Amino acid sequence: MNKGVAITGMGIISAIGNNVAENFQSLIESKKGISRISKIDTIHKNDIMVGEIDYTNSQLEQLLGLSPDNNFSRTGLLGTVAAKEAVAHAGINDINKYKTGLISATSVGGMDMTEKFYYQYLENNTNHKYIEGHHAGDSTQKIAEQLGIEKSLITTISTACSSAANAIMLGARLIKSGQLDRVIVGGSDCMSKFTINGFKTLMILSDTYNTPFDENRKGLNLGEAAAFLVLESDTVVKAENKTVIAYVKGYGNANDAFHQTASSDHGDGATLAMEKALQVAGYTANDIDYINAHGTATGNNDLSEGRAIIRVFGENVPEFSSTKAYTGHTLAAAGAIEAVYSILALQNNVIYPNLNYKTQMKEFNITPQLEFKEKTLKTVMSNSFGFGGNCSTVIFSKEQ
Amino acid sequence: MNKVYINSISSISPQKTFDNSEFLNEVINHENQVVFAVEPIYKDYIPPAAARRMAKGIKMGVVASKMALKEAELEHVDAIITGTGMGCLRDSEKFLSAIIDNNEQFLTPTSFIQSTHNTVGGQIALELQCKGYNFTYVHGSNSFESALLDAKLQLELNEAQNILVGGVDELGDHTTKLQQLIHLIKNEAITTNTLLKSKTKGSMFGEGASFFVLSNKKQASTYAELVSVKMYNTLPLDEVSGLTTNFLKKNNLTIEDIDIVVLGNNGDIDFDGYFNQLTSTVFNNTQQVCYKHLCGEFNTASPFGIWIASKILKTQSLPDILKLNDKETGSFKNILLYNQYRGENHSFTLLKTC
Incomplete structure (x- = not known):
């Protein structure tokens, strides 16, 4: 039998809760997080339903204690909230005590800011700080910085809707091969006009609550979320006397x-x-x-x-x-x-x-x-x- | 653990590099801050109707892949691992401007589909009918190195025998404008010959696709052994030399064992200091090689460096245009590559002759 890789912490923010406990409560109470869109001004607002996270960007910035001149995309903000919960849950105080990496996944990256300021960038320099934050690796760099991960292996995966599963897979392989002692793995994607319109052109957005595996299913509802797991090697688990919550x-x-x-x-x-x-x-x-x-x-x-x-x-x-x-x-x-x-x-x-x-x-x-x-x-x-x-x-x- | 070999290489870049029988025989002296790829004749590799529908990044990626497979004399690979900083940027721009210009109306899905980061990796899988492992890394200047590390792990553990690994990025007009606004791209005129000594902010930007077949079996076409690849998200300037020595030590090598150091200098006065740390100290007496004056800076420019290093090792020749200094050199055995972009995402890659 092949040995699994220990999971010692997890964190999440989604339309059904801002942390693990809230998400679980919603799941067992059959409480949906699907509604009409409120945070993005789109002409499709009456034709689609989405899974939005309640917090606004400025609330998230406050929660994370970021300075006003930060250039976080919403993807970076959500990812940091979830990754911090995961690290705290794993009881990690000194992140660089062990060789710790970060593998994140995103498809939207900094597109939420790019689509807001796309032409405005050319007119004035008010929001130029976001230009460098467009690429997909930016949110991962920021999460690593917020977690204090330095001089280590961090990377980003983008394989559309399978991205975060691949981040978990890579993380497990990096632990097994001894490249890392500990790795935070997961993904983050925020809502954007770009993805709403993209999926709209593919005609796979439902105009009502999505109905998985139903004969009359009409398509998906887009959602935004971030979640991370902490994976640790057997050596770290033993040395730190960690509680293992499950195995990959x-x-x-x-x-x-x-x-x-x-x-x-x-x-x-x-x-x-x-x-x-x-x-x-x-x-x-x-x-x-x-x-x-x-x-x-x-x-x-x-x-x-x-x-x-x-x-x-x-x-x-x-x-x-x-x-x-x-x-x-x-x-x-x-x-x-x-x-x-x-x-x-x-x-x-x-x-x-x-x-x-x-x-x-x-x-x-x-x-x-x-x-x-x-x-x-x-x-x-x-x-x-x-x-x-x-x-x-x-x-x-x-x-x- | 198995050793890992580079069994074939291919590169479409702002130089004429797609013909592996040559090695920078003619160098194009670009006279612009933005340099475009010299493209092969795509219809030799993909049907013209299909090529017309493909984004430039897809075309470059698919064709570079086919070239790499051909040189490795393979029909199939076990896995496809792609690195791209921005994906098919032109389609992202096209879809986004259409959303804004037409107030979210009259949109068609093609450019949205092609804007997805994994579209090149997916198209290569389609073209090769490869149902194996398929990953796309999108981590700035370490996008390709992430792919390289992933492939190396699988080949070492015999989880695969042949893996296609590549990096691809394309230039997009609007993004270029934005990058000029924040001085990632130089404001003043620059040429291939003046970039590295420019002493101003920013760089020359380029595009391209470089693909490689990595294998745990050596064959006649083999270029080099991929000994090690290591990435760092951050690295203090004053630790670069020490870390380099440590990296070599872990691979049982010393500074003297390195015949050539290939550096990612891009002419940006604010960040070339990382490379100068090495050239002015530990590698003061080593042959130094640079390549970004030929291909421009972009998230996946570093695989062009791997292409260069592979060519040097196999042909045992070093074109003058690549030399940053001029040292008396005998044969080339070990090559170390170091790259970073704007002080982030550092990588060390070690190649050896076989």
Whole structure:
């Protein structure tokens, strides 16, 4: 059996809560964070629903104690809040005591500021400080700085909606190979006009609450979020007498190599990702107790993912549900927030209901878990799939 | 642990570098602060109809990939790992200006799709029908080095045998204007021949795609062994020399073992000091090589440095245009590369002849 990598802390901010405790409360109370958009002025405001975080940028800046001349994008602000919670949860006082890295994921990066000041930059220099913050690595640099990570390995991954799952995977591999003793892994994406309009042109935004795995699903709700996990080597766990909250047991990454945005009908990439993850974990399909599905509620994803799940699990598909109905699809952060939800499921032995579901899909007979359920869980599989054919699966376990 | 080799190289850059039978035989002396890639004939590699739909970054990436696979005599690879600082920037600009100019109406998805950072990696997977591991790193000047480290780990542990690794970035007009406003790009006229000695703020900006097949099996086409790659998010100026010595020591080498040091000098008076730390101290007596006056500065300019170092090791020749100083050199065995951008995201890469 392959050994898992210890997780010793987690942090999250999403439309259903500003920290881990608030997110869990919303999940078990079936409380959605989906509403009409309030923070971005878009002509689509009456046609879409989103998962927005309550805090404004200036509230977040205050919370973090940033000086007024800071040039944080919202992606950086959200990421810092979640990463700080994760580090505190892991009981880390001296971050550079061990070789500590940071792997973050984002798709939006600093686009929220770029789209505000795109032409204004040319007219006056009021907001020039944001120009350098456009690129995707900027938020990661800032989170590292806020955590006090110096002279270390930090990087950023952008594989669309599978990004944060890949950050977790890379982090686990860096611990296993001894490159790092400790690594903070996750992702952050804020809402932007750019992504709203991008998904709008692809015609995959629902005009109402998203309904994962429902026959009449109309598309996704965009969301914004950030979440991070702290992974530590066995040596650090032992030396510091750390409480391990779960393990990253398996991971798999594959490419669908089918279409630039759509998933293949039979979910080749998704199937490969799940199979590889099982293989790395040293598990068979029967060892999985719950699947936190990608389940975006687009016609294409849910069909492709459902078929892939059937290909991997056959007649014995475990309980599965998508939590996108709570949070919206948080793009590059999705794999990280769902990692937190998977770990919370393991810790509390619960399965979250797949909200908003009414009608069985006709292409297959598997049905998501519809009611809140208590079940002893040893393992949870989390799927994240994205544009560019990127498919990723991470398996979390209670035991190493 | 397996050793890791660079089995093939390809580069599309602001110099004519796409033909590996040459090594900077003719150098283009650019006379601008912004230098564009010299592109190969794309239709030799991709059908013209498909090429027309592709963003420049995608075209450069896909074609450089195909060239690298051809030289390595491979049809397939086990994984594709891409680094890009900004992705297909022109499409990002196109989509964003369309949103603003047309008040969020009359938009089409093509430029949005191509603006996604992983679009090049995804397109290469599509072209090669590669269903294996596929990652895209987007971490400024360490985007490519992240990809390199990832590939190295997999090859060392035998998780893959052949991996396509590359870096790609394209110039975008609006972004160029913005970068000029904040002096990332020099305000005054500059040329290939004057950039490195310019003593002013900012640099010359470029674009390009460099791809490599990395393998844990040596073959006839092999250029070099990739011995080590190490990244640092921050590094105090006064620690660069000490850290370099330590890095070499960990690889059982001393300063004297390094035949050539390849540096990422970009002519920015505010930040070339990091490189000067090395050239004026530990590598004072070593042959120093620079390359950004040829390709310009961009997030994935450093793989052009790897391309240069690989060529030097394989051909055992060093074109004069690359020399920062002139030392008597015998054969070239070990090459150290050091890069950073604006004092952040430092990388050390060590190559060795095989």
